[in-house]
Amino acid sequence: MDGISRYVTNLVTHLMELGANHEYFLIINPAFPTERGRREEGRTLPFSPSPALHFMEAPSPLLSLRDFYSLPAFLTRLGIHLFHAPNYLTSPWTGSYTKVVTVHDLIPFLYPKTLWRSGWKWKLYYKSKYPTYLVLHKADHLIADSARTKRDIMDLFGISPEKITVVWPGIEARFHAGEKPSGGFLKKYGLEGDFLLYLGRQDPYKGLGLLIEAYRALDPVLRKRYRLVIAGKKDARYLNLLLDLIDRLSLKDRVHFLGYVPDEDLVPLYKAASLFIYPSLYEGFGFPPLEAMASGTPVIYSRGSSLEEVIGENGLAFTPNSVPELAQAIRTLLQDSRYRATVSERGRQYTTTLTWQKTAKAILGVYETAGEDL
Known part of the structure; x- marks a missing residue:
């Protein structure tokens, strides 16, 4: 849908x-x-x-x-x-x-x-x-x-x-419900282990190249533990550009493209992710990060457009197009479990009002x- x-x-x-x-x-x-x-x-x-x-x-x-x-x-x-x-x-x-x-x-x-x-x-x-x-x-x-x-x-x-x-x-109430996904669900998508998630369209303004570069800037130990998962309908022309970038950065075995995810699988996918990252330069509203927040997953997003308006202090923001800031935001949430739990709960509580x-x-x-x- x-x-x-x-x-x-x-x-x-x-x-x-x-x-x-x-x-x-x-x-x-x-x-x-x-x-x-x-x-x-x-x-x-x-x-x-x-x-x-x-x-x-x-x-x-x-x-x-x-x-x-x-x-x-x-x-x-x-x-x-x-x-x-x-x-x-x-x-x-x-x-x-x-x-x-x-x-x-x-x-x-x-x-x-x-x-x-x-x-x-x-x-x-x-x-x-x-x-x-x-x-x-x-x-x-x-x-x-x-x-x-x-x-x-x-x-x-x-x-x-x-x-x-x-x-x-x-934001639909179903995103607040449910438990962590089963091993069968994770296996269906090849998602055994911890991962960082982006879900949405594959367009240049979505900042996926920036996300891949920021992921490469993480410490090797973090990349080894957390894969980067990009979900959403694949677009051959832009996908090839991203694959070229991944190849140049030697990340072929660490970045996973899921393709289209049906509506009924969104809740368990959000819940399975360690972080949800949304580096989009422009959104009229921004359903995916808010749905992830409702599912209890901490969100990192790009300042500007409507995202700052609708997410605000309930997620971790970074300056648009800044690879260092995005990489640091990811490090901060992955390395500080207490702060990660705080951002998770803050986002979950906030989205109950929407x-x-x-x-x-x-x-x-x-x-x-x-x-x-x-």
């Missing part, structure tokens, strides 16, 4: 729990299995049945050119009062309803090199900026995942601050304020 799918699933689930006198229509992409199709295959959408929740198939595949024109007319015919787009990749046009758009981050505009894996149509879409400009300006209200994302929206697209409400997403109940309540408040007559 990707980040936006997780956002929608948790938001809808907890809006239902609030029990407000509203009806909700979840618009399903016809390019993917519908609720009926899922049920026929023995699968269900991850929502409890509710008379207030309805599923509708969009008239055209979402994000297609036809969708940009057909969706507003479809929503108007449906007679809805408010439409919430869970990201800004939606039709810039609107209809006889209030429109709220969530902006998680603006990475394609701030780090355009991340678009190298995209097709020419998406490269043109982002390069022009105009479709996104229209979406953000024509929306009645915007929700930003962090104050940093809000500032980026204002700086890049000239949106007034009054039009943007910051609502942090929540609930989806709180997020859903805040977003419902945005709906009711933006919609006025809801």
Whole structure:
């Protein structure tokens, strides 16, 4: 499940729990299995049945050119009062309803090199900026995942601050539960022994080259005890660059790439790690380090972007792009077990306050304020 799918699933689930006198229509992409199709295959959408929740198939595949024109007319015919787009990749046009758009981050505009894996149509879409400009300006209200994302929206697209409400997403309760993983789980991923973990996308702005160099700067005794594990969907082009770096630094037997890790394996993976390291230069929010903290794993992160805002004193921060500082942060936590336990407990306690109940309540408040007559 990707980040936006997780956002929608948790938001809808907890809006239902609030029990407000509203009806909700979840618009399903016809390019993917519908609720009926899922049920026929023995699968269900991850929502409890509710008379207030309805599923509708969009008239055209979402994000297609036809969708940009057909969706507003479809929503108007449906007679809805408010439409919430869970990201800004939606039709810039609107209809006889209030429109709220969530902006998680603006990475394609701030780090355009991340678009190298995209097709020419998406490269043109982002390069022009105009479709996104229209979406953000024509929306009645915007929700930003962090104050940093809000500032980026204002700086890049000239949106007034009054039009943007910051609502942090929540961290699922499942990350707080569970015991240390079994030997069978560790063997499944070839993870016998202690290890340091990164989990996320493989992109240059994620700082993986920096992480590998900082790992090489550790004392040999620490490298011998702790392997570096990099988890997340592999991308051949960038992976080859990282493998070249690993080869040059003679770390071939100490750095392990797991590839994609399914959602159900995230909790035991986080719990098995000695440290979670997130050297990303930019995040709109940053789920992985917060999930690791909720699992009781101490986190090291790069200052700047939203990470400093959402993690703060509850993890150990280092200056972006500083190999020596990152290496020293790793040494500090590995060599001082008492401090490591303190950071672990501080992070675990802090993330219990980041609930989806709180997020859903805040977003419902945005709906009711933006919609006025809801």
